[in-house]
Amino acid sequence: MKYMHLVYSNLKRKKIRTFLTFASVLVAFLLFGYLSAIEAALEIGVTVAGADRLVVRHKVSLIQPLPESYEAQIEQIDGIVDATPATWFGGVYQDPTNFFFQAPVKPLEYLAMYPEFLIPEEQVEAWLNTRTGVIVGRAIADQYEWEIGDRVPIQATIWWKRDGSRLWEFDIVGIYDGAEQATDTAQFLFRYDYFDESRSESARGLVGWYIVRVDDPDNAVAIANAIDDRFANSPAETSAETELAFVQGFAKQIGNIGKIMTGILSAVFFTILLVAGNTMAQTVRERIEEIGVLKAIGYSHRHVMGLVLTESIVLAGGAGLVGLALAWFAISRGDPTGGAFPVFYFPTADILVGVLLAITLGVAAGLLPATQAMRLQVAEALRRK
Amino acid sequence: MSEFNGTLVKARGVSKNFKRGSETIHVLADLDLDIPAGDFLSLMGPSGSGKTTLLNLIGGLDRPDTGSVEVGGDRIDSMGSRKLANWRARHIGFVFQFYNLLPVLTAARNVELPLLLTPLSKKERRQQVETALKIVGLEHRTKHYPRQLSGGEQQRVGIARAIATDPTLLLCDEPTGDLDRKSGDEILDLLEALSKDHGKTIVMVTHDPHAALRASRNLYLDAGKLTAERPE
Structure with missing residues (x-):
């Protein structure tokens, strides 16, 4: 010195x-x-992708929907603990540049599938008791200065309502945090039942993809193959892969x-x-x-x-x-x-x-x-x- | 320093050659030199006669091609470079013609440079620096940078740096060569005082007969040989 x-x-x-x-x-x-x-x-997602989670989508592409009935069929396959659907909503909040992931999900199943989403018990209760309830990640809550109790209007671009309107209104009932720094806290998750009952008749009973939990990550690939075999030659064939591969595939779309x-x-x-x-x-x-x-x-x-x-x-x-x-x-x-x-x-x-x-x-x-x-x-x- | 019997510097059969392209220049040839402790010796000679080379050999900055150099009983020509650097830090003080102060450091920091190599504490180093600057009469210029000092003052800082570690031997290479007569005389007064009052052994290379007169002994170097008489 x-x-x-x-x-x-x-x-x-x-x-x-x-x-x-x-x-x-x-x-x-x-x-x-x-x-x-x-x-x-x-x-x-790559860093936090669960090794025991699979993603099942339509074989043609992610934008092709799958029947809601697949959930029960997937859960019957050996080695699968649970399956839950999610769907790309793709709505606009105030301005098209305000981009964040929105999806209708089944609250308890989804939260069980993603234990890295941390949310107080009473807020989960509120979500279950509020049909128009939505939980949002901390990142977007901070960004848009949302608080519990706020009503958020979203303009649909894909899923119009049964009455022909494009406006969906949600009530914020919870804000979740991430267990890890890399956990995605920019999701906007609302109830599937509200979504399904409110959308047009022709679109009912269709979901975007399934997230599946397997009992042994070592068998993930074999189980994915079993899922695809189960729906082979059906009108909606599937492509199942590990969540890691799914996320990496997304990232690789831009190189x-x-x-x-x-x-x-x-x-x-x-x-x-x-x-x-x-x-x-x-x-x-x-x-x-x-x-x-x-x-x-x-x-x-x-x-x-x-x-x-x-x-x-x-x-x-x-x-x-x-x-x-x-x-x-x-x-x-x-x-x-x-x-x-x-x-x-x-x-x-x-x-x-x-x-x-x-x-x-x-x-x-x-x-x-x-x-x-x-x-x-x-x-x-x-x-x- | 090892034991020695009054002769501080003993050079025997020293030769030094330099290569310039394919040509070999014989600078020093089979040279012997004894410098008693406390001596104030001036070395004179024409340009290129090997004065600075001899000074470098005595100070352990260079090694002879043949022969031996012993200073205070230590054979410095056979020391490893690391040991030699350590030896220089403890026993030799150099004064250069162009002062060679570090322009980015204040006078005090320049004087402190050799002290950083010692195990002295910060406080002890500061005391040593103050003492050295007081000896050369610059205790009021400690915080000045070299560019803020006159040539004579810069050379006095150079001398303070040379004596800061209280070395046995002071080697001065044309210490007045870049100074006017008045400043040069002040430097010579200082060197004389260091020799007489502080018992320092000083070897001074100079071109200036006026400066050489201030030394207690003069030697002349010409064609690689030392003589006591000025060659014609």
């Missing part, structure tokens, strides 16, 4: 250069933070997010490494004589190497850490798209990767100049005046 003033003084030597290098590294880590949050948002992110960040960090490395190389080149003086008065090769490396770590590593902190702060203030992402957070694992990356960048940027400084012969360095 007694050498730190020397490190800081050297960094202050060329303030603009130090600032520019610091800023470029900082921005790179800010970008890293945002890309991590976006990746987490786009792959939502391999992880690969895209790795590609962008590799390019950014390689550039930043060159920028920081160049700064450090330049700073050592300018100080050859001073390094010679330090060595003359007794600083060893290792001392000098340590000083240059510390300077690099403070500059690049410090900027990286500040960038990560800023990213964390900005991300925790909310989704910049105004709700397009169901979750938006900086995953802890990515923060740790970022910290490691910042330190590695500091070391990598300073390694070559520090080695040069270490190898510098003192008499040679002093002769350069």
Whole structure:
């Protein structure tokens, strides 16, 4: 620590250069933070997907409905604990840009299927007692400043009401939280019975997909095959898969997010490494004589190497850490798209990767100049005046 | 430092050559030198005669191609680089022609540089710095940066840095070479006082006969050889 003033003084030597290098590294880590949050948002569910849950949809596509009667038939298959339907509602709240997932579900079955949705008992009771009741996730409740007791109008785009109207009104009876940071708390869940009785006659008895719990995750694939076999050659054939595969399939619709992110960040960090490395190389080149003086008065090769490396770590590593902190702060203030992402957070694992990356960048940027400084012969360095 | 019998520096059969392209330049050839403890020795000679090279060999900044250099009983020509750096920190103080202060540090911080290598506490280091700056008469300029000091003052800071660890031997390479006569005289007064009042052994390389006169002994280096008489 007694050498730190020397490190800081050297960094202050060329303030603009130090600032520019610091800023470029900082921005790179800010970008890293945002890309991590976006990746987490786009792959939502992958991290929390239940290994014992399957999703059963129509074989043709997700938008083709399945008969409500399948629930009982699915539950008869060996190894299945429970099955519950869900349906894409796709309504608009005030403005089409206010996007969040809306689905009619069977309250107790759905909540049992997703134990990661945490909601007080009395709010579940209220949901069961209120036909137009809806429970909403904390994220959208905060975003739209909803409170229990509020009435929320939703304009249907798919499911018109029996009387021809498109307006559905729901009463908020509960707000659920997520058991984990990655739990989707942007869902708007209302009662299936209300939905089914209110929609047009021709659409009744149809659901979007089923979520199925199996007793042994090891048998998930075999059970999925059994479900598909059960409905083979029927008017509505099914495609069953694990929830993980289902969610990944969704995420992959816009490409391999992880690969895209790795590609962008590799390019950014390689550039930043060159920028920081160049700064450090330049700073050592300018100080050859001073390094010679330090060595003359007794600083060893290792001392000098340590000083240059510390300077690099403070500059690049410090900027990286500040960038990560800023990213964390900005991300925790909310989704910049105004709700397009169901979750938006900086995953802890990515923060740790970022910290490691910042330190590695500091070391990598300073390694070559520090080695040069270490190898510098003192008499040679002093002769350069 | 090991035991020694009054001769602080003992160089025997020292040769040093440099390569410049395919050409070999013989700078020092089979040179012997004894410097008693407490001596104030000036080394004179024409440019390129090897004065600075000899100073570097005595200070452990370079190694002879042949021969031995013993300082205070320690064979420094055969020391490993790490041990040599440690030895320099404890026993040698360097004063350079162009002061070689770190421009980003204040006078006090510059003087403190060699003390950072010692196990002294912050408070002890501060006391040592104050003492060194007081000896050179700059106790009122501790917080000034080199750019805020005159050449003479910068050289005095350089001397304070050299004596901060209370080294056995002071090696001065043209300490007045970049100064006007008045400032140069002040530096020479200071070196003389360090020799007489503080018992420092000083080796001073200089081109200036006026400066050399202030030393207690003068040696001349020419064509790699040392003589007591100024060569014609």
